[in-house]
Amino acid sequence: xxxxTKIEAVVCIPTFRRPDWLARTLASLAxxxxxxxxxxxxxxxxxxxxxxxxxxxxxxxxxxxANVVVTEENQGNCYAINRAFSEALKAFPEAGFLLMxxxxxxxxxxWLAEMVGLARREAxxxxxxxxxRRFEGAVPDEVRRHPLFLSIDGTTREIDQLHGSxxxxxxxxxxxxxxxxxxxLRFNFLGGGDMDFFTRCRRxxxxxxxxxxxxIQEFVPPERTTARFLMTRSIRTGSINYMVDRSxxxxxxxxxxKTAASLGLGVLRSIAVLVRTRQLLPASHPLLLPVGxxxxxLGCLPAPYKAPDAA
Numbered sequence: 001x002x003x004x005t006k007i008e009a010v011v012c013i014p015t016f017r018r019p020d021w022l023a024r025t026l027a028s029l030a031x032x033x034x035x036x037x038x039x040x041x042x043x044x045x046x047x048x049x050x051x052x053x054x055x056x057x058x059x060x061x062x063x064x065x066a067n068v069v070v071t072e073e074n075q076g077n078c079y080a081i082n083r084a085f086s087e088a089l090k091a092f093p094e095a096g097f098l099l100m101x102x103x104x105x106x107x108x109x110x111w112l113a114e115m116v117g118l119a120r121r122e123a124x125x126x127x128x129x130x131x132x133r134r135f136e137g138a139v140p141d142e143v144r145r146h147p148l149f150l151s152i153d154g155t156t157r158e159i160d161q162l163h164g165s166x167x168x169x170x171x172x173x174x175x176x177x178x179x180x181x182x183x184x185l186r187f188n189f190l191g192g193g194d195m196d197f198f199t200r201c202r203r204x205x206x207x208x209x210x211x212x213x214x215x216i217q218e219f220v221p222p223e224r225t226t227a228r229f230l231m232t233r234s235i236r237t238g239s240i241n242y243m244v245d246r247s248x249x250x251x252x253x254x255x256x257x258k259t260a261a262s263l264g265l266g267v268l269r270s271i272a273v274l275v276r277t278r279q280l281l282p283a284s285h286p287l288l289l290p291v292g293x294x295x296x297x298l299g300c301l302p303a304p305y306k307a308p309d310a311a
Contacts, residue, residue: 238292
């Protein structure tokens with residue numbers, strides 16, 4: 001911590017009840033090839049039994065990487081992420097680049113250098129990169145091709161906005177302009193706080209780039225590849241889309257009209273996907289999105305990030 005002024009980038013990791021996976025994430029960060037100093041901030045969101053905090057502290061005992069390891073008592077996705085960014089901004093005041101990686105992911109050795117390098121070359125405010133899925137166990141083709149497992153692809157370029165925070169870089173001045181709380185707490189248990197955040201970044205005029213070389217690998221356990229899980233997640237994605245619209249100024253009347261139109265289009269799109277792929281599971285996604293929007297309009301919001309024992 002004595003060399004805070006020499007830290008140029010900070011990698012933030014929110015974690016919740018996945019200590020073994022967190023250890024794998026940290027190990028990948030120790031292999032980074034960047035030619036500048038960086039720090040790591042770990043926020044364990046399980047204050048009652050902070051196994052992730054203990055794993056992180058043990059890791060840093062044997063790795064000379066500047067770090068902050070804390071627990072966040074307020075349970076929920078947005079609380080943990082906001083705490084991670086806040087700790088990074090406070091502990092490393094000279095760091096101009098804040099990055100995030102999830103505790104079920106690992107970074108390619110060139111990841112940090114690629115993210116920061118592109119941000120510098122293009123004067124980008126935000127940078128994202130591919131999240132490649134690694135399925136733990138055999139999965140059918142209809143699961144691999146499901147839209148929820150697709151990522152932005154193509155060459156390195158400027159894009160409209162990011163939709164997820166599992167592989168992102170955000171410059172310090174973005175946080176200064178948007179202000180806290182960075183991720184809207186209305187998305188705390190629903191998810192989608194990252195999509196809402198990047199939507200606000202786009203509306204504020206920040207420039208976003210995509211770096212095709214800055215790869216991260218996400219590990220997908222078998223329970224996240226079932227038809228039930230994927231269909232439920234499609235519905236939740238629709239609910240998130242509705243809430244993002246509403247939180248960014250869309251009136252209830254317009255949002256409901258959009259939902260009604262989406263239902264009709266969803267039927268047509270699902271039929272088109274079914275004809276093209278002959279696979280029911282991917283074809284269900286376009287229809288389930290507006291179903292999720294309708295649920296949200298009625299106030300029925302899922303809470304996947306709320307632990308069963310949380311207050």
